[in-house]
Amino acid sequence: MRDDAFTRRRALLIGLGVTGGAWIAPALCGYDTARASGGSVSAVSRASAPSRPAPPRAARPELLVLGPALQEGALEAAGYVVLQSRAFAGGQLYRLLSPARLSTDQALSDLARRFPAATVSRNALYRSGAFLCEGGDCLAHQAISWPLSRRVTARRIGMIDTGINLGHEALKGANIRVFQADLGERSQAGRRHGTAVAALLVGQSLSRTPGLLPDAELVAVEAFHKSSTGEAADAFTLTEAVGHLIGAGVAVINLSFEGEENPVLHLALQEAAARGIALVAAAGNGGAGAPPAYPAAWPEVIAVTGVDAEGRAWRQANRGPYIRFAAPGVRLWTAASISGGRLQSGTSYAAPFVTAALALRLAENPDLSLEAHLRALESCTTDLGVPGRDDIFGAGLVSLEDQCGG
Structure with a gap:
């Protein structure tokens, strides 16, 4: 030292x-x-909130699949929306919007079952x-x-x-x-x-x-x-x-x-x-x-x-x-x-x-x-x-x- x-x-x-x-x-x-x-922030004015705000609409979760190339038609038929896809390390990376009927955990389980050779996850933010x-x-x-x-x-x-x-x-x-x-x-x-x-x-x-x-x-x-x-x-x-x-x-x-x-x-x-x-x-x-x-x-x-x-x-x-x-x-x-x-x-x-x-x-x-x-x-x-x-x-x-x- x-x-x-x-x-x-x-x-x-x-x-x-x-x-x-x-x-x-x-x-x-x-x-x-x-x-x-963003650091220290000075005080800001805030509008008064309504006494009974409407509950926010839940956003459909985004998911990732990384693995062998998939048939995008099969994904879409299952209710997934393919937002983006890219080749990566000999495989394919997909950014998906999950079906509205499925929770995040349900969608992850569904993808893992459909594509066992792939890695699936939430599309986390950094x-x-x-x-x-x-x-x-x-x-x-x-x-x-x-x-x-x-x-x-x-x-x-x-x-x-x-x-x-x-x-x-x-x-x-x-x-x-x-x-x-x-x-x-x-x-x-x-x-x-x-x-x-x-x-x-x-x-x-x-x-x-x-x-x-x-x-x-x-x-x-x-x-x-x-x-x-x-x-x-x-x-x-x-x-x-x-x-x-x-x-x-x-x-x-x-x-x-x-x-x-x-x-x-x-x-x-x-x-x-x-x-x-x-x-x-x-x-x-x-x-x-x-x-x-x-x-x-x-x-x-x-x-x-x-x-x-x-x-x-x-x-x-x-x-x-x-x-x-x-x-x-x-x-x-x-x-x-x-x-x-x-x-x-x-x-x-x-x-x-x-x-x-x-x-x-x-x-x-x-x-x-x-x-x-x-x-x-x-x-x-x-x-x-x-x-x-x-x-x-x-x-x-x-x-x-x-x-x-x-």
């Missing part, structure tokens, strides 16, 4: 005039989900793990450019997120390829979260929000849509996005979102992991007592929690044995959706630090296995909390690549 590294980094922040515990990048070192992570800093918690605000000590071309990085504003000053000139996932009948989500994550990864060095690896190639899939409860991505679209990034030949995929366990999405990520792709995800923003957040809690995925500039755990971060690393994720200066930057918090913004660290390691030492790279990162973390690995910080605060000895 590298306890002196954190002290040096803190001293550098103070020397740069950063007050109030704000992190300035770069410093390489989430249907059953929480609401979209949300970005981000909180915009507002109000008294985020008074410290100092926009600086932290020049990189060296310029390195890392392995190709993938990310799945909301839209990205390629016209943002931090991303002008960056090597980014964007793929818009087919959202079906849904409208595309906004660009705030995706722009911030992309800028953390590949923001240009001379911009106000420089990134960790400005020379890296980034392949981004815009997979989120607008929903009645905020921005979300469903398991169907996320599975399609994973397939696209597998085909693009990325070395690492950044997954800054959270949601429930879903067997179809899990199969997609297992396919990516089997091909040697590193999967890095936000640990989740449900708080200390929250259940595990996915995809971070799957064993193939590297879960990253967020800490502040004092090395304290973010109060809204998930905890559990699946946490592997901690990284800056509280009051972090990163790109705003249109121009400039703002302070934001969330495990979403911690994940790119580990994504970048692995991309850099994989480029410089391509013959080492992913697990060997992870062990090397663990060996040079700054231990936080109780000695050794724990459920709050994992192995500890991930350190700069050159501080780790390469």
Whole structure:
């Protein structure tokens, strides 16, 4: 463990005039989900509710089937509506609307009986793990450019997120390829979260929000849509996005979102992991007592929690044995959706630090296995909390690549 590294980094922040515990990048070192992570919200006026509101009409549940190609006519004859279908990993992925006469559980049982060789599930929703800093918690605000000590071309990085504003000053000139996932009948989500994550990864060095690896190639899939409860991505679209990034030949995929366990999405990520792709995800923003957040809690995925500039755990971060690393994720200066930057918090913004660290390691030492790279990162973390690995910080605060000895 590298306890002196954190002290040096803190001293550098103070020397740069950063007050109030704000992190300035770069410093390489989430249907059953929480609401979209939008941060502190000021009071809003609310219209008086009627004394006897009409009961809401139950929506027909969406389901997924992943397996051998099916006869769509047979599905429709049974009362299912095929909303979308995509080829994936030698099979076919279907997004279905269940028959009105069946509950979700009944429809899942019916599909499993009809297609025993397939994997069936609900079409779960996932949300970005981000909180915009507002109000008294985020008074410290100092926009600086932290020049990189060296310029390195890392392995190709993938990310799945909301839209990205390629016209943002931090991303002008960056090597980014964007793929818009087919959202079906849904409208595309906004660009705030995706722009911030992309800028953390590949923001240009001379911009106000420089990134960790400005020379890296980034392949981004815009997979989120607008929903009645905020921005979300469903398991169907996320599975399609994973397939696209597998085909693009990325070395690492950044997954800054959270949601429930879903067997179809899990199969997609297992396919990516089997091909040697590193999967890095936000640990989740449900708080200390929250259940595990996915995809971070799957064993193939590297879960990253967020800490502040004092090395304290973010109060809204998930905890559990699946946490592997901690990284800056509280009051972090990163790109705003249109121009400039703002302070934001969330495990979403911690994940790119580990994504970048692995991309850099994989480029410089391509013959080492992913697990060997992870062990090397663990060996040079700054231990936080109780000695050794724990459920709050994992192995500890991930350190700069050159501080780790390469």
